[in-house]
Amino acid sequence: MGTPYRECPNCGAHLDAGELCDCRRSEREPRRPEQEPRKPMRLMAICREIDKDTGRIAVYPLKTEIDDRILGALKIQATMNPELRYFILVSARWEKYGTVIAGILKRRSVTRADVDNIGGIVEL
Numbered sequence: 001m002g003t004p005y006r007e008c009p010n011c012g013a014h015l016d017a018g019e020l021c022d023c024r025r026s027e028r029e030p031r032r033p034e035q036e037p038r039k040p041m042r043l044m045a046i047c048r049e050i051d052k053d054t055g056r057i058a059v060y061p062l063k064t065e066i067d068d069r070i071l072g073a074l075k076i077q078a079t080m081n082p083e084l085r086y087f088i089l090v091s092a093r094w095e096k097y098g099t100v101i102a103g104i105l106k107r108r109s110v111t112r113a114d115v116d117n118i119g120g121i122v123e124l
């Protein structure tokens with residue numbers, strides 16, 4: 001009396017009666033929810049501006065998208081206007097640490113070393 005078996009209609013493997021073949025397991029298992037697509041890393045520019053009249057320091061993010069052309073333009077701006085300085089970082093970092101970063105950039109003196117100490121942000 002031979003063991004009854006059947007062939008998997010998908011791959012032809014011999015299966016015991018009632019056994020489900022492994023070859024289609026992935027189709028039977030519920031799909032895992034797709035991972036959230038990671039937000040692409042978006043760069044943003046932070047401007048530090050000293051008011052020429054009052055000497056007050058303002059720190060604010062630029063609304064413009066950052067690309068090579070904008071970076072070049074900002075660099076020229078900063079070179080021609082010593083009261084303007086621009087800093088580049090990824091938007092996620094600004095969202096998380098914006099208040100702290102702005103606090104540091106608002107100090108009367110912000111050196112290269114200060115910027116390095118913040119980390120993840122570069123001056124143009």
Ligand SMILES: [Zn+2]
Pocket residue numbers: 008009010011012013021022023024
């Ligand atoms: Zn199969």
